[in-house]
Amino acid sequence: MHSPLSVLLQNYNPSDQWEQVCKRRMLEFIQLYPNCFERSLEIGHFTGSAWLLNHNKTQVLLMHHTKLNKWLQLGGHCDGNPDVLAVAIKEAQEESGIQNIAPISTDIFDIDIHALPATAHNKEHLHYDVRFLLQVIGDEAIIQNSESQALQWFGKDQTKLPTRSPSIIRMFNKWSIL
Secondary structure, three states: OOOHHHHHHHHOOOOOHHHHHHHHHHHHHHHHOOOOOOOOOOOEEEEEEEEEEOOOOOOEEEEEEOOOOEEEOEEEEOOOOOOHHHHHHHHHHHHHOOOOEEEOOOOOOEEEEEEEOOOOOOOOEEEEEEEEEEEEOOOOOOOOOOOEEEEEEEOOOHHHOOOOOHHHHHHHHHHHOO
């Protein structure tokens, strides 16, 4: 079965060894689990994320996630939608309060697989996260919701980032050379 995500992944050129592993594992996961976009798949599922830039591409929006207590890119569960780009846009809109968001490219920007800790409602599981490079169209103000403790724009000075997460640093470095 060749899903649209499989095609996007096959065309994606990983930037490092970890992304090569993620690409292989994601393609295998799609083949093994037809329900890989459903949150109900307890071992893991696909998520869509956004590296969201402001209108002039000089800043990226990160959120301090309430439940995970970490600074992350915007994003969330596919909940059955295999169009991961559409999920990334929807999640960016919901989490930022900004509605006018468009892809800079429809190609994958970054990929990552990471474990989510167990909670009262969920077992520990994996997020197969597909990230896209998105941009705010216009100058809407951000509106924080309950999913974040903070939303903040960051420029291209890596020393100002509130996290040293390898995943965030990798995306930051990709953006810095655009």
